[in-house]
Amino acid sequence: MELRPNDNNNLPLTRFESMLKTNHVLFFDSEEFENIIHHYLNQGKIALAKKAIKLGLSQHPTSTNLKLFKVEIYVFENNLDKADALINELYIIEPQNEEIYIQKANILSKRDNHEMAIKVLKKSLNLTEDVVDIYSLIGMEYLFLDKFEEAKNYFMKCLEADLQDYSALHNMIYCFEFLGQHDEAISYLNTFLDNNPYCEVAWHQLGKQYFELKDYNKALAAFDFAIISDDTFIGAYLEKGKVLEKLKSYQDAIETYSITLQLDDPTSFALLRMGTCYEKLKNFDLAVQYYKKTVQEDPLLDKGWIAITKFYIKKRNYKKSLYYINKAINIDSENVLYWKLYAQINERLSFLEEAERGYKKALELGNYELNTWLTRGDILLKIGEHEAAVYNFLQAAEFYPENAEIEFRLAGLYYTMHETEKGSYHLKNGLRFNPEYALIIEELFPNVYSKNQVKTILKAKL
Numbered sequence: 001m002e003l004r005p006n007d008n009n010n011l012p013l014t015r016f017e018s019m020l021k022t023n024h025v026l027f028f029d030s031e032e033f034e035n036i037i038h039h040y041l042n043q044g045k046i047a048l049a050k051k052a053i054k055l056g057l058s059q060h061p062t063s064t065n066l067k068l069f070k071v072e073i074y075v076f077e078n079n080l081d082k083a084d085a086l087i088n089e090l091y092i093i094e095p096q097n098e099e100i101y102i103q104k105a106n107i108l109s110k111r112d113n114h115e116m117a118i119k120v121l122k123k124s125l126n127l128t129e130d131v132v133d134i135y136s137l138i139g140m141e142y143l144f145l146d147k148f149e150e151a152k153n154y155f156m157k158c159l160e161a162d163l164q165d166y167s168a169l170h171n172m173i174y175c176f177e178f179l180g181q182h183d184e185a186i187s188y189l190n191t192f193l194d195n196n197p198y199c200e201v202a203w204h205q206l207g208k209q210y211f212e213l214k215d216y217n218k219a220l221a222a223f224d225f226a227i228i229s230d231d232t233f234i235g236a237y238l239e240k241g242k243v244l245e246k247l248k249s250y251q252d253a254i255e256t257y258s259i260t261l262q263l264d265d266p267t268s269f270a271l272l273r274m275g276t277c278y279e280k281l282k283n284f285d286l287a288v289q290y291y292k293k294t295v296q297e298d299p300l301l302d303k304g305w306i307a308i309t310k311f312y313i314k315k316r317n318y319k320k321s322l323y324y325i326n327k328a329i330n331i332d333s334e335n336v337l338y339w340k341l342y343a344q345i346n347e348r349l350s351f352l353e354e355a356e357r358g359y360k361k362a363l364e365l366g367n368y369e370l371n372t373w374l375t376r377g378d379i380l381l382k383i384g385e386h387e388a389a390v391y392n393f394l395q396a397a398e399f400y401p402e403n404a405e406i407e408f409r410l411a412g413l414y415y416t417m418h419e420t421e422k423g424s425y426h427l428k429n430g431l432r433f434n435p436e437y438a439l440i441i442e443e444l445f446p447n448v449y450s451k452n453q454v455k456t457i458l459k460a461k462l
Contacts, residue, residue, distance in 0.1 A: 012032040013035075013036055013039060015028075016028065016036050016052065020048075020051065025055075027059060028059065030056065030063045033056035033059075033060065033063075033066060034056075034065055036052045036056075037049050037069045046073065049069070050073055053066060053069050056069075064090055064100075067090055068099050071086050071087050071090075071103045075106055075110060078110070080107055080111060083107050091104070097127070098127040098128040101121065101123055101124035102124060102134070105120040105141070108120060109141060109144070112144075114144045114145050117141050118142065121134055121137050131157075132158050132162050135161070136154070136158050136167070136171075139151045139152075139154035139168070140171075148179050149175070149179065152172050152176065155168040155172035155175065156168075156172055159192065163192075163195065166201045169192075169201060170205075172188075173185055173189075173205050173208075176188070176209075177212075185209045186210065189205055190206070198229045200226045200227075200229035200230040200233050200236065201226075203229060204222075204233065206222040207220075207226065207236070207240075208239065210222055211242070214246075216243050216246050216247050217247075220247070223239050223243060234263055237256050237259050237260045238257070238260060238270060238273075240256050241257045241270070245273065245276070250280045250281050251277075251281065253273070253277050254274050254277045257273050266293070266297055268294050268297045268304060271293045271294040271297055272290070272291070272301070272307060274290045275287045275289075275294060275307060275308075287311065291304065291307050291311060294307070295308065295327075295328075299331050302338065305324060305325065305327070305328035305331075306328075306337060306338075306341065308324050309321045309324045309325045309328070310341075312324065313341075313344075313345065313348075318345050321341075322342075322345045322346070325338055325341050325342050325345060326342070335365075336365040336366065336367045339358045339361040339365065339367075340358065340362045340372070343356075343358025343362065343375075343376075347375075352379050352382055352383050353383065355379055359376035370396070370400055370403070370405070373393070373395070374406070374409070377392040377393050377396070377409060378409075378444070380392060381413070381444065386413055386416060386417055387417075389409075393406050393409050393410050397410070402433050403433065404431075404435075404436075404437040405437050405440065407426045407427075407433060408437050408438065409444065410423075410426040411423050411424075411426035411427035411430055412444055413445075415427075415448040416447070423448075424457065427457055427458075428457065431457070438458060441458070
């Protein structure tokens, strides 16, 4: 029973809160205390719950249920030793109380002793008529242990007992997906739907499984059934839109996404997908409008900024694309994808110093792709920053040892800087790793390529 402050039947809660204001102690029976405490815990009002527990135990010092609430508070506050000591006392008094086993398992779980928690929960199955909650708790403990097969079986038990347990359904499908058992998930869901044909959640999950297997026509049918079961199910419309995109039915996808805008506040995902569909249909004005709506709706959604930036890159309107990527960077300067786009756009605009800055920032943020190192180093070479270029390629070599593209660049740079011995060393390395990339010397370092010593090494190895 959940109490609400304005309910006519909520006299105990009203009396309790009045008592707290006046400091005039009133008597409540233990069940009234339990309801009051339960209400405060549901509301997240832990301090008030603790006051109710303290007063309740002062009036009913032998109440096991009130002491169990105290255990729950101890666990919440991570006072596991106190929780364990109290639960052990309660076990001696009431060894057949299922709630004692559940709280004991909760303590064990908090201590990462999931195997023992499972054993305790299994014992409690013999003491309760409501096995569904216990099955669910056991399933969660198996998830903590990454034992997905066992977890899946217990979530199935939940559904056998209660077809409406959608939390168990989601958890079970998660296990199927983790195990890569898409066909098995489909088989289970079809059987489940035979007994519960209007379950929109099951149809939705079935569609996602078909989508994963690229069986788009069956996925589309499943999402349609989900919508028939609940025509306000936004998730089903969004998934249906994704399927229609895969089938290249872009206008139908737009219409499907637009329904979600009527059912609830616009989602950035739907707006972005509509923009993409309009771009596929070459309706560029509407595409841009929806991309702009996407970033207005959710300025932190990087896919929105990337979409509008790439749109202008495709149109070769680099100044516009630079404008939008700069706006994105101002909102989130730690997004590596933004910096890579920033660097690429500046490179196309021949703003080499800014391009180099973008690639450098991308590297600092952990984008260690080979192409990022190579492109940044080549830009440093073009702007005459030879020492910085060498340092860049030496760092790259730590991530990509025995890479000919890096070695030939280092060779060219060292020869250019008149460090012949180092140049020769890296030139020979490059030839040893992959001689096909020797053309790098000719293309990037024509003056080095013309040197007799370099030609001699190249001829000897090629």
